[in-house]
Amino acid sequence: xxxxxxxxxxxxxxxGDIRAVDDLSFSVNQGCVYGFLGQNGAGKSTTIRxxxxxxxxxxxxxxxxxxNLRSHxxxxxxxxxxxxxxxxxxKYLSGYENLSLFARMSGMKVSRxxxxxxxxxxxxxxxxxSRVKTYSLGMKQRLGIAIALVNDPDLVILDEPxxxxxxxxxxxIRNLILELSRNQQKTVLVSSHLLSEIELIASxxxxxxxxxKIMEGPVGELFDPSRMVVEIQAVxxxxxxxxxxxxxxxxxxxxxRGDTFIxxxxxxxxxxxxxxxAQQGVDVLAIRPRHSLEDYFLSLTSANQHVDTFTN
Amino acid sequence: xxILLQIELFKIFRRPRTxxxxxxxxxxxxxxxxxxxxxxxxxxxxxxxxxxxxFYVPYELILNGYLVAFVILNTLLxxxxxxxxxxxxxMVAGEANMGTLRLLVTRPxxxxxxxxxxxxxxxxxxxxxxxxMAFLALLLSxxxxxxxxxxxxxxxxxxxxxxxxxxWRYFAAFGYAAVALSTVAALAFLLSVFAENSIGxxxxxxxxxxxxxxxxxxxxxxxDNTVKPYLFTSHMLAWKGFFYSxxxxxxxxxxxxxxxxxxxLRSLAxxxxxxxxxxxxxxxxxxxxxxxx
Amino acid sequence: MQTLKLYGLYLFxxxxxxxxxxxxxxTDLVQKVKAKLDQVNDYQADxxxxxxxxxxxxxxxxxxxxxxxxxNFRIRNDQGISLVPKGAVSISLNNLMxxxxxxxxxGTETADGQKVRxxxxxPADDNGEIVLSTLYVDxxxxxxxxxxxxxxxxxxYEVDMYYGKYAAYALPDRIVFTFNTKDYKLxxxxxxxxDDGSRKNTENKVAETKGRVEIIYHDYLINKxxxxxxxx
Numbered sequence: 102x103x104x105x106x107x108x109x110x111x112x113x114x115x116x117g118d119i120r121a122v123d124d125l126s127f128s129v130n131q132g133c134v135y136g137f138l139g140q141n142g143a144g145k146s147t148t149i150r151x152x153x154x155x156x157x158x159x160x161x162x163x164x165x166x167x168x169n170l171r172s173h174x175x176x177x178x179x180x181x182x183x184x185x186x187x188x189x190x191x192k193y194l195s196g197y198e199n200l201s202l203f204a205r206m207s208g209m210k211v212s213r214x215x216x217x218x219x220x221x222x223x224x225x226x227x228x229x230x231s232r233v234k235t236y237s238l239g240m241k242q243r244l245g246i247a248i249a250l251v252n253d254p255d256l257v258i259l260d261e262p263x264x265x266x267x268x269x270x271x272x273x274i275r276n277l278i279l280e281l282s283r284n285q286q287k288t289v290l291v292s293s294h295l296l297s298e299i300e301l302i303a304s305x306x307x308x309x310x311x312x313x314k315i316m317e318g319p320v321g322e323l324f325d326p327s328r329m330v331v332e333i334q335a336v337x338x339x340x341x342x343x344x345x346x347x348x349x350x351x352x353x354x355x356x357x358r359g360d361t362f363i364x365x366x367x368x369x370x371x372x373x374x375x376x377x378x379a380q381q382g383v384d385v386l387a388i389r390p391r392h393s394l395e396d397y398f399l400s401l402t403s404a405n406q407h408v409d410t411f412t413n
Numbered sequence: 414x415x416i417l418l419q420i421e422l423f424k425i426f427r428r429p430r431t432x433x434x435x436x437x438x439x440x441x442x443x444x445x446x447x448x449x450x451x452x453x454x455x456x457x458x459x460x461x462x463x464x465x466x467x468f469y470v471p472y473e474l475i476l477n478g479y480l481v482a483f484v485i486l487n488t489l490l491x492x493x494x495x496x497x498x499x500x501x502x503x504m505v506a507g508e509a510n511m512g513t514l515r516l517l518v519t520r521p522x523x524x525x526x527x528x529x530x531x532x533x534x535x536x537x538x539x540x541x542x543x544x545x546m547a548f549l550a551l552l553l554s555x556x557x558x559x560x561x562x563x564x565x566x567x568x569x570x571x572x573x574x575x576x577x578x579x580x581w582r583y584f585a586a587f588g589y590a591a592v593a594l595s596t597v598a599a600l601a602f603l604l605s606v607f608a609e610n611s612i613g614x615x616x617x618x619x620x621x622x623x624x625x626x627x628x629x630x631x632x633x634x635x636x637d638n639t640v641k642p643y644l645f646t647s648h649m650l651a652w653k654g655f656f657y658s659x660x661x662x663x664x665x666x667x668x669x670x671x672x673x674x675x676x677x678l679r680s681l682a683x684x685x686x687x688x689x690x691x692x693x694x695x696x697x698x699x700x701x702x703x704x705x706x
Numbered sequence: 707m708q709t710l711k712l713y714g715l716y717l718f719x720x721x722x723x724x725x726x727x728x729x730x731x732x733t734d735l736v737q738k739v740k741a742k743l744d745q746v747n748d749y750q751a752d753x754x755x756x757x758x759x760x761x762x763x764x765x766x767x768x769x770x771x772x773x774x775x776x777x778n779f780r781i782r783n784d785q786g787i788s789l790v791p792k793g794a795v796s797i798s799l800n801n802l803m804x805x806x807x808x809x810x811x812x813g814t815e816t817a818d819g820q821k822v823r824x825x826x827x828x829p830a831d832d833n834g835e836i837v838l839s840t841l842y843v844d845x846x847x848x849x850x851x852x853x854x855x856x857x858x859x860x861x862x863y864e865v866d867m868y869y870g871k872y873a874a875y876a877l878p879d880r881i882v883f884t885f886n887t888k889d890y891k892l893x894x895x896x897x898x899x900x901d902d903g904s905r906k907n908t909e910n911k912v913a914e915t916k917g918r919v920e921i922i923y924h925d926y927l928i929n930k931x932x933x934x935x936x937x938x
Contacts, residue, residue, distance in 0.1 A: 156703040183519055185515050189515075194424075571761060664760075
C-alpha cells in the first residue's frame, strides 16, 4: 500500500569545492510526515531546492510521484506545494493579490471565493486586502503556506517552517502539518534543525550531517537500547562532577546542565553506575532515561558542538 | 504564456517605483516645454546662428509643436535608457533580492517561458514609456505651440519638412526608438540574471550605455571602422534618420522620402540582433542557474 | 557736392568712351525700362519657390509674392515656412532704380543667345545699401534679363529673369536669385547626429558658396490693390 512519493538516489551537489550534498539516498512514503533533520549548513536546504528544481544536482536522480524530475518537471511541480525558508512575498501587493498571482501561475482558474477560502483557512481573510508589507512574520508565514497549498498539492515541502515564529505560531504549524497528513492524506516533508519540533509530528526521519546521510527510518525504530541517554540529577553538583570526571565513566559524560548530568549509557550499565556514585558519596536525586530524537542524535554523534546545537 | 505576461505586467504596474519613470519623463518634458515657451527664441537663435546672416528666419513660426517634440526627443532619448534599465534590470535580480524568485521558479512553468514573459513585460513597459513620451512631447507640444513645417539642425545641414510630411516620421521614429530602448532593456535583463539585487544590473547597464555612447560619438578614425559599426549605441540614434529627406538633383528636399533608409534598416537589424543575443543568453544562463536566493 | 560728383562721372564717361552720348542713352534706356515697370502699381502672384543652398534641404514651397509701389515687397508662405534670403527683398527691380542714380552704358553682351545691353547703375546716395548694380537689358522689349547687385552689407546678388505671359508688364514668369552664403556648421554640443556610416565629403567644401532660390510665378493679379497687412 505504501508507495514512494519521493525517491532520491545517490544525490550530490557541489558548489565549487564545497560538497553541499554528498551521495544522499532516501525515499518518502505516501501519506507520511517525513522529518528532515540536520544542522544549519548540513545540506537540507540544498536537497530541498534540488527536489523543487531550483538547484541542478551535480549527480544522482530524483523521482517524484514515480516520474523523473528532470523530464517531468512541470507535471511534478503541478502537484507540489512548498514553503522555502523565509516567507518572502511581493510586499507591495496585498495578501489576496499574492495568493491569486501564484495560483494563476500554477495553472488554476482563480475565483475570488476560492482565494478567500484559502485565506480563511490560514486566518488571513480579514487582512486579505492589506499589503504584505504590513504583515507580521507569522502572517507572512501563514500566507506562504496558503500559497503552497493553493493548488491542492499531493506533496507539501516545508523548509524550516517554524523559523522565527513565536510559540503559538510554532504550535499552529505543527497542527497544520498533522491536519494535512491525517485528514487530507497529503505527504509532508518538513525540515528543521530543531529535533524537538520534528519528533512530535514526524513518522519517519532522515538525519543529515555535512551533506551525508547519518540515519533514516521510522521514528519508533530509531532507539538503540544499548546506547541510552540518561539524565542524572545530583544534590551537590560540584562534588558529583569531581567524582564523575575523575572516574572511568568520564568519557560517557555528554553535558552538564546545572545540577543535571547527561550520560550515554547502556541499559545494563545504569545500575552499575548508580552503585558507583553511591559508593563515592554522591547523593543522587533522580535518574531518568531520555527517549527523544534529540537524545538519539546525541548518541549518534558524540561531537559536543552537536550537543550544543541540538539541545539549546 | 499570456497569463505569465499578465502577471509580470501586473507586478510592474502595481509597483510605485514604476511610476517614478513616468513622472520623471513628464517633468522633464514639461520643463523643456516651459523653457521653450518662454525663451525658445534664444535657443533657436543659437541653432540658427549659422544661417541668420543670409536668411530672414521667422523664429515664431519655426518654434512650433513639431520642433519642440523633436528637441524633447533629442534631449530625452539619451536619458530614457536609465529609466528602462530601472525596470528591466530589476526583472530577475529584484525577485532574487525579494526572495520571490524561488517561488516563481517552483511553479509548474518552464523557465524559458518565464523569462520570455518577463522580457516581453519589460518591452511593454518600455513601449508604454514611449507612448507616454509621445503623448506629452508630441501631442501636448502640438497643442501648446501649434503646428507648422519643421526645421531641424543637423551637423552641417538644416532639414525642412513640410507640416503634412511630419507625423508619419514621428511614428516611425517612435517605433525605432522602441527597438533601440528594447536593446537597452535586453542588456539590463541579461545582467539582471547574474545579480541578486537590482542595483548592480541597473548601474552596469547605464555604465555600459554611457561608455559605448562616448565611443560611438567620438570622432576617432581608429574606432570609426573597427568598433563603432558593431556597438549597439552607434545605432540607437538612427530614429533621427526618419527626419532626413532625400534631396533632388537641384537640392530640393523630396517630401515623403527618407535620405538613407537602407542605413536605418541596417541599424535596425543590428539592434534586433543584439536583442536576440542578449535575451537568448539570458535565457540560457537562467535555465542553468541554481536559485540560491 | 552731389552735382559735382555727377558731373565728375559724366566727365569720366566722356574721357573713357568717345561715344559719350551713350551715357545719356543708358539713362534714357533705364528711364524707359522704369516707365514700363511703373505701369504696375501693385501685384500679387502665386509662386513655386525652390531653394538650392548647400546647407539647406528644403522642400519646394508654394508661396505668394506681394508687391506695392514704391518698394513694398514680400514673399509669404501661408502653408508653411519659407526661409527667404536676405537681399531678395532689396533686389526688387523698382528698388534698384529708385532715387537718383547715374547710369553707365557698358556696351553689349550676349546672354542666352540674346544680345543685351549692359548698364551699370551708381546710386547717388553714397550711404545707401546698394553700392552698384549691373543690369542686362533687352533693348527691344525693354526688359531686364539679369541684374547683379553689390550691397554694402550682404555681398553680391544676382537675379536672372525669364519672361513670358506678363512680359508686357515687365513681370517675369520665373526668377532665379543667386547669392553668396557662408558655410553652415551647427554649434558644437547641440545634438548627437546619427552617423549612418556614409562617407561625407567635408574637406572639399569652400567656406564661401553660392545659394540659389528660384521662384516660378503662376498667376499675377496686377493693380488690384494689396492690403497693408500683407507686408507686415
